[in-house]
Amino acid sequence: MISKQLLSRGVAVVVMTGMTSLVWAQSFTGSVVSADSGLPIGGASIKVKNQKISTSTDESGKFSLQAAKGSVLTISYVGYKTQEITVAGANGIIRLQPSTSDLEEVVVIGYGVQKKKLNTGANLKVEGEELQKRNQLNPLQSLQGQAPGVSITSTSGQPGADMKVVVRGLGTIGNSGPLYVIDGVPGGDISVLNAADIQSIDVLKDAASAAIYGSQAANGVVLVTTKMGAAGKSQLSFDGYTGIQNVSRKAQLLNAHQYKTIMNEQSLNSGAAAIDFDGMAGLANTSWLDYMFKDNAKMDNYNVALTGGSEKSTYALSMNYISQEDRRW
Structure with missing residues (x-):
């Protein structure tokens, strides 16, 4: 056995009964x-692989620990990819890559966002591109069939009529429509x-997610996010279509x-x-349905948008023209 310990910088002597090991x-x-x-990333976890040695970074992203040369350090932090490095020198800068999948897997919850895996509410999201493909004059018409658990029907057959939206069944008597929140308003x-x-539409169907809006959200909440400008060169876009409509x-x-x-049989x-x-001879054979509907009714929809901005401010301007023939005369 060794009668005393040898301590020096960079050397640790472990004394065990019957043997001595130098690390x-x-x-x-x-x-x-x-x-x-x-x-800098504060609070990142630093661990020596296969050992019980660990530490974390301070607010300035710095850390210090005792590790044998050639040891493997595992660095991890929420929202970043876990990285492993080998101890080769006295110090170094470790650059963590953001985890794109973790950052994008979020859902809208009231005024903010939450990780998708942590969300247990009954929410759904429809992207604006999917709405635009439907070529409808009303965004709610484009939402039909794309929102499970949301009933969207027309209040009448008249072109341009309002749409009735019911989320998770009939709730309030009289007015069963949801609360619409457009860009936070x-x-x-x-x-x-x-x-x-429209950038996206989010529907909050359960009471937990909609509770932040109070009693006015008793019938659900529809969150609408419109497109915004981005820093860089100004962009001018045009979207339009024209067509005809007929009763099938x-x-x-x-x-x-x-x-x-x-009438006689009745x-x-x-x-x-x-x-x-x-005494009623000469009754007219008039098909009133032919007068109610117009054949080949023309429909036009044109949209012009201008977006752009700088690092300090952005802008988005748009103009829209909609026309739909609704009667024969």
Whole structure:
């Protein structure tokens, strides 16, 4: 056995019964920064692989620990890819790469965002590109069939009629429509927006996610995010389409003779006498449905947008023209 310990800088002597083991170690000092922005990362975890030696970076991203030369250090931080390096020198700068998948896997929760894996609410998101592909005059018409659990129907067959939206079933008697929040402003009218100007639509269907908006969110919340300008050169974009609309199938109406036959059968079945149509000669055979609908009704939708800005401010301007023929005369 060794009767006394030998301590010197860079040398540690471990004394054990019947044997002596020498472990050469050094003080490794370094700093952890973001490879994307170059800013220091505070709170990053530093561990010596396969050992119980660990530490974390301070607010300036610096750390220091004892590690043998050739040891492998594992550096990890939320939102960044875990990295392993080999101890080769006395100090060094470690650059962590952002984890794109972790940063993009977020969902809108009220006024902010939350990681997708942490979200247990019944929320759905529809991108603006999917709405624009439908070529509808109303964004809610484009949303039909793309939002499970959300019922969207037209209040009438009249072109340009309002859409009725019901989230997770009928709730409030009288007004069962959800709360619309456009770019953070509650109470907006989504029907005045053009699908080409919408970045995304998020629907908060459960009470937990919508609770932040209070009682006005009792029927659900529809969050609308419009497109914004970006720093750089100004961009001018144009989107438009034109087309015609027709009724796919019209109901077959009775002519004058068929109408008289049916009315007589109804009268006889109810125990009354047959109706005397002799004094009603010359009844017109008018198909009123042909006057209600216009064949090849023209529809136009044009949108012009100008976006741009600088590092200090951005802008987005757009103009939209919509036209839809709605009657025969």
